[in-house]
Structures are given as C-alpha cells and as structure tokens.
Amino acid sequence: MRRLRMASAGLALAGFVSVWAGAAAAQTIQTSIPNAILIEAETGSVLFEKNSDQLVAPASLAKLMTVEVVFDQIKLGNIKLSDEFVISENAWRKGGAVSRGSTMYAALHSRVKVEDLLQGVIIQSGNDAAIALAEGIGGNEASFARIMNDRARELGLTRSHFTNAPGLPDPRMRVTMREMTRLARHIIQTYPEFYRWYAEREFTWNKIKQQNRNPLLAMGIGADGLKTGYTQEAGYGLIGSAVQNGMRLIVGVTGAKTPKERADEARKLLEWGFKSFEGRLLFPEGETIAEAKVYGGAQGRVGVAAKGAIRLMVPRGVNERLSARVVYTGPVRAPVRQGQPIGTLQVRRGDTHVLEAPVFAVENVEVGSTSQRAFDAAAELVINVFRSAAKRL
Numbered sequence: 001m002r003r004l005r006m007a008s009a010g011l012a013l014a015g016f017v018s019v020w021a022g023a024a025a026a027q028t029i030q031t032s033i034p035n036a037i038l039i040e041a042e043t044g045s046v047l048f049e050k051n052s053d054q055l056v057a058p059a060s061l062a063k064l065m066t067v068e069v070v071f072d073q074i075k076l077g078n079i080k081l082s083d084e085f086v087i088s089e090n091a092w093r094k095g096g097a098v099s100r101g102s103t104m105y106a107a108l109h110s111r112v113k114v115e116d117l118l119q120g121v122i123i124q125s126g127n128d129a130a131i132a133l134a135e136g137i138g139g140n141e142a143s144f145a146r147i148m149n150d151r152a153r154e155l156g157l158t159r160s161h162f163t164n165a166p167g168l169p170d171p172r173m174r175v176t177m178r179e180m181t182r183l184a185r186h187i188i189q190t191y192p193e194f195y196r197w198y199a200e201r202e203f204t205w206n207k208i209k210q211q212n213r214n215p216l217l218a219m220g221i222g223a224d225g226l227k228t229g230y231t232q233e234a235g236y237g238l239i240g241s242a243v244q245n246g247m248r249l250i251v252g253v254t255g256a257k258t259p260k261e262r263a264d265e266a267r268k269l270l271e272w273g274f275k276s277f278e279g280r281l282l283f284p285e286g287e288t289i290a291e292a293k294v295y296g297g298a299q300g301r302v303g304v305a306a307k308g309a310i311r312l313m314v315p316r317g318v319n320e321r322l323s324a325r326v327v328y329t330g331p332v333r334a335p336v337r338q339g340q341p342i343g344t345l346q347v348r349r350g351d352t353h354v355l356e357a358p359v360f361a362v363e364n365v366e367v368g369s370t371s372q373r374a375f376d377a378a379a380e381l382v383i384n385v386f387r388s389a390a391k392r393l
Contacts, residue, residue, distance in 0.1 A: 029272045033265045034235075034255035037177045038273050041185050041241070041248035045313035046178075046354040047273045055159065055174035056254055059229030060102065060125050061237050062167030062175070064183050065148050065160075067121055070114070070133055071191045072151060078137075081115040085136030087128060095127030095166055102213075104129040105206045116205065118194070123203040124210045125228070127166035134165035141165060152179075155186055169231050177252040184226050184239050184250050198225030198241075215263035216240045221270060228262070229254070236262040242270050249273045276315055282324070282347070283310040288362055290326040292342050297334030297365040298372065304328075304342045304359040312347060312355050323348050326359055336365040 029048060037052035039045060046052075073079045087096070092108040095101065104126030106112055112120075112132065120129030131141065138144030141164055148162040160175035167173070188195055201218075202211050216223035216238070223242040230236050237254030251269050256262035283289055288303035289310075304326055314320065328343025340361045347355035 029269065029276075031253070031265050031269060032256075032261060033253040035177050036251070036253045036265070036269065037181050038249060038251050038269045039181050039185065040273070040277065040313040041188060041250055043279070043311045043313060044182070044185065044355060044357070045277075045311075046352060047249070047277055047313055048269060049178070049352060052178040052252070053159075053176050055176060057169065057231060057234035058160075058162075058167050058173060058175040058180070058254075059169075059231040059234040059237055060167045061180055061227055061229040061239055061254070062162055062173065063121050063125065063130055063165070063229075064180065064187065064227050064239060065152060065162055066130050066133065066144075066165040067118065068155075068183065068187055069144070069148055069151050070118060070137065071187070071194050073137055074114070074194075075191075079114060081113065081118075083114045083136070084111040085114065085117060085132045086111055087132050088135055090141075091128045091131035091135060094168070095129070095131045099127060101127050101166075101168075103127055105208045106132065107206060119197055119200070119203045120205060122197045122227075123200050123212050124205070125213055127168065130166040131164075152183075155183065157183060167229060167231075169233055177254060180239050181250045181252040184241060184252070188225070188241060188248070188250075195225065198227075199223075214238070214240065215259070216242065216266060216270075219263075219267055221267060223270075226250075230259075238262050238266050240266050240270070242274075244274045247274065277313040278316045279311050280314045281309060282312050282322075285309040286362075289324075289345060289359060292326070292328050292361075293331040294336060294365050295331035295333050296368055296372070297336065298368045299365055302332065302336050302342070302365045303362040305362050306345060306357050306359055310345065310355075310357055320349065322354075328359075332361075334365050334367045336361050336363075338362065338364050 035051045035054055035056055038048040087106045087110050096103050097105055102125040104120030104124050106128050117129040117133050120126035134141050134144035138147055144165055145163050152160055157179040160179045163170045163173040202209055213228045221242050222244045225241045226239045228238050236256040236259055239252045241250045249270055251266050253266050285308050288305050291301040291303050294302050324347040326343050326345050338361055342359050342361055345357045345359050
C-alpha cells in the first residue's frame with residue numbers, strides 16, 4: 001500500500017510516499033571499522049553504513065578519482081591509450097623509488113604509454129604513475145586537481161575534495177565513503193572495457209613484478225576490484241567489489257588499524273550482504289511517484305516518475321517499513337516539458353538513507369492563461385510574505 005502526501009508550500013517542496021511492507025526491523029551487523037558502507041551496485045541501495053558521510057583522508061583511494069578522469073578523457077577522445085607521458089623529476093621524486101611510497105618504478109625521464117600508467121596506478125598503486133598522468137593531462141598537478149574536482153561535481157560527488165592525483169597526505173583533501181562507493185559504482189558501470197584491470201593479480205614494469213594490493217581478490221568471494229589505501233592519518237582503507245549469483249556489491253571501509261582488520265571486515269560485510277538481501281520492486285517503470293507544484297501553468301501540478309523501475313534491496317524474509325520523498329525546488333515554472341528533470345526520489349530505512357534516484361516530468365505543462373498566472377503570482381506573494389514573517393520569529 002502506498003500513501004501520497006504533498007507539501008503545501010515552500011521553496012524546497014517535497015512529496016512523501018510511505019511504502020509499507022510490514023513492521024519488523026531490518027537485520028543489522030556490526031563492524032570495528034570507524035567508517036564503512038555497503039551498497040548494491042545495480043540499484044545503488046545502501047545495505048549498511050556507519051559514519052559514511054564523515055569527511056576522511058582518502059590516501060590512495062583518491063586514485064579512483066584520478067583514474068576516472070583519465071578514463072573520461074579517453075572516452076572523450078582527448079587522449080589515447082597509446083599516448084606517451086613523461087616521468088618528470090617531480091613524478092619520480094614524489095612517487096618513484098626514492099619516495100619510499102607505493103610506486104610503479106618508472107625510470108626518470110622515460111616515456112610511458114597511458115595504458116601502462118593506468119595499470120601502474122590500478123594494480124601497483126604507483127604514485128609516480130598517478131603524477132605522470134596528472135601532468136600529462138593537466139600540465140601540472142594543481143591543474144589536474146581542479147579537473148578532478150570539476151569532474152567529481154559532474155558525477156554528483158558534492159562533498160569530496162581532491163588536491164593531488166596519488167592521494168598523498170594533505171589536510172585539505174577529504175572524501176566520504178558514501179561518495180567513494182558511488183564513484184566506484186560509476187566506474188564499474190561506465191567503463192567495463194577498462195574495469196577489467198582492477199581484477200589483474202599482478203603487473204610488471206621495469207622488470208619489477210608487483211602483486212595487486214587488493215586482499216579481496218584472493219579470497220574466493222567473487223571480488224574483482226577496486227582499490228586499497230593507507231596513510232598514518234587515514235589508516236587502512238579499501239573500496240572493493242564482488243559479484244555472486246549475478247548480484248554485485250560494493251564495500252567501502254577506512255580507518256582500520258591493520259591490513260588484516262581492513263580485509264576481514266570488508267569480507268565480512270560483503271558476505272553478510274550477499275546472504276541477507278534480495279531485490280524488491282518499489283515503483284514499476286512509468287508509474288507516477290508524486291506530483292510537483294507548477295507555477296504559471298495551464299495546470300497546477302505535474303506528475304513525476306523515474307526513468308525506469310525503482311528497485312530496492314531489502315533483508316531476506318524480513319518485512320519492514322520504508323519512507324520515501326521526492327525533493328525538488330519549486331514551484332516549477334511553466335512551461336514544463338515531458339522528461340524534464342524535476343528533483344530526486346530519496347528512500348530511507350529508518351534513519352538510513354538507502355536509495356536516491358532522479359525523477360522527471362511525465363507530461364508537458366504549457367504556460368497558463370493570464371488569469372492563471374496572476375493567481376499563481378498572488379499566491380506566491382502571500383507565501384513569500386509568510387516566509388519572511390516566519391524568519392523574524
């Protein structure tokens with residue numbers, strides 16, 4: 001059973017949908033990791049979270065954003081896998097063998113293909129490779145960091161901020177685990193031809209063979225990516241993904257005290273997710289989810305729907321109550337066109353934000369008559385006067 005309620009006024013209006021599926025609470029799991037999240041990749045459903053919106057130092061998890069920028073540049077045709085970038089003295093000193101950090105061991109002043117640099121970053125976590133890519137695309141590290149942040153905003157990562165390509169310590173660089181798992185989901189879904197590198201167990205460069213640092217790959221749980229990280233400030237972190245029986249889960253953990261804790265807790269969360277959850281249909285494709293108020297239109301409201309069916313992962317054999325709302329800035333000014341982005345459907349399980357999806361207008365709404373527009377203007381004036389008075393209280 002679904003019940004639909006609409007907020008009556010306000011610049012940030014919301015439609016609320018209560019989805020009732022019983023009264024039992026969802027299953028829970030505990031983890032020693034201070035910041036963690038587990039999501040299902042197809043729907044983006046959040047299965048578990050703990051301090052997932054807290055800003056933390058990313059360490060080498062920042063390389064996910066670096067690699068995404070490179071993938072995007074390749075897809076746009078701005079660079080090719082066969083292009084060669086120089087290992088500058090800056091890249092060699094900050095990220096090469098002399099740096100004592102994770103490195104590809106690329107030779108100073110050598111020219112390395114983009115394809116090899118990507119594998120150096122993805123498989124070996126090479127800081128030298130990450131810096132070389134940054135300098136090759138942005139000209140210098142600072143310019144590339146701006147590209148990283150611009151791209152992050154395009155992808156909806158509104159809180160994470162990047163200052164360098166390899167993830168070297170910087171008090172200004174912070175991310176959230178929620179946004180990093182969203183980034184991982186985007187990489188998996190958008191670049192399947194490149195994502196395969198994350199599952200490679202080893203890579204050799206300059207006659208030095210290095211193993212993939214992701215501990216999940218050897219655990220026999222269907223893992224095929226993505227990235228580990230460590231600095232003294234960040235602790236041990238991991239963004240990982242695994243597939244079982246056609247379902248892909250993505251886990252994000254950071255702040256672990258040891259590599260073993262990082263690996264054990266990430267595995268525990270993945271195995272719990274595969275065992276405990278199943279998919280459920282919330283809204284069929286094309287179903288009107290809510291209505292948004294229209295200003296100056298031939299009609300006062302417009303229905304909104306998602307692009308496809310809305311599915312959510314829920315605990316197996318457990319009924320629960322979910323709450324959802326459509327959040328938008330409004331009233332929406334006419335004319336409104338079918339397919340026009342209106343707002344966002346947000347679904348919660350108790351206090352946990354479990355799903356978010358964009359919604360769009362289901363029909364056209366033309367500009368209304370002069371009398372209709374005058375009525376809407378007068379109504380909006382009354383609402384604005386009310387808001388102004390409320391602010392003074």
